[in-house]
Amino acid sequence: MRDDDDCSDDHELTLEELDRDGALLEGIAGVYGNSRADLLRGAAVGGAALLVGLADPPLARAAAKTDVNILNFDLVFEYLQSSFYVGAVRDGTVAQMGPEKQRWARVLGRHELAHVAILKQVLGKGAVGKPFFNFRGVTENEAAFTRTAVAMEDLTVALLAGQAGRFKDRNLTAAVFSLLTTEARHAAWARRLAGFQPVARAVDEPKTLNEVGRVVQSTRFIAARRPRTGRRGKPRYTG
């Protein structure tokens, strides 16, 4: 078991980081077949080149409509999460937190960006665009940020647990499981830092898309248009 505590923030995302133990390549083999995975495995590990190699996946053309819809819902959620952590870094909130919490917020931000990248690649042209977000000051305040992060991570676990079984393509179930366990780690880590029991129950409770949709709607974090009060001059962070 390795200890990879690399937490630098501003470097380019590489496949090595996305896929330290080959989970992604295994997923690719499942979705696209072994020949493609082998091809990618042999490619220079530089991230960008490899992700380009994944472009135009057959999923967008051949996949069942429900699979695409579910993955797009998950993608919106990953956009939401990545924007949330990146926003807290941008607002200076993360820099003011203690070292362990800083590490936590930066690792989570990086992972959520990686999840956006993974889902966008899998969906190809079928991927939905990034909505506008308005976190209504939550990313500017450490206590509110932490509380919301706990709720968001627990909700993601419930979302992915609820959707994993609905895919027509069974390999997507495995791919979503490996995202689910990462989100569960995030949730446990967040809960511990916030002073909650990291594992509140013996089995996590799956939620339906409607249930999750209602919760997200109630936060009003997804804005119809670019928020006026936000930092409009700054470039939007794209996953």
Place this chain on the structure above:
Amino acid sequence: MNFLLTLEYAQLALYEEAISADVLRGELRRFAGVARSHEAEHVKALRALLGADAEEKPTFRFTDATRTVARFNRSALTLEETAAAAYIGQAPNLTRDRVPRVAGIVAVEARHAAWIRAIVGRNPAPRAADPATTARQVARTLERNGFVKPS
């Protein structure tokens, strides 16, 4: 599914043994107590899913693994990580109706893994996507750690 049940039995046995050996203190003890009750629930859930096919609990040999805090930490971390990866590996084989229940269990294994990693000062979430393992790899891990006799 039966090898997932074996892993749950192994975890339950480890925590039971560590708690009765009484070497854990503070948050670590809390972790072991909470994890023990969760693994007991997982055993029950998997036995219910397997019905008459469910295998009985094998004999485990943890001996040293529960004698010192350091060895317990290593064993708990290994078993939790192994369990999470094993469930991911079995995901494509699950019947559709079983997935939500099993997803709720694998999420809890991952939470346990993150918690024990945090306690021992390691990155609780070291990867953006967790790896999967095969049943054979799991068997090898259990043997290599001396938790079960090689078959």
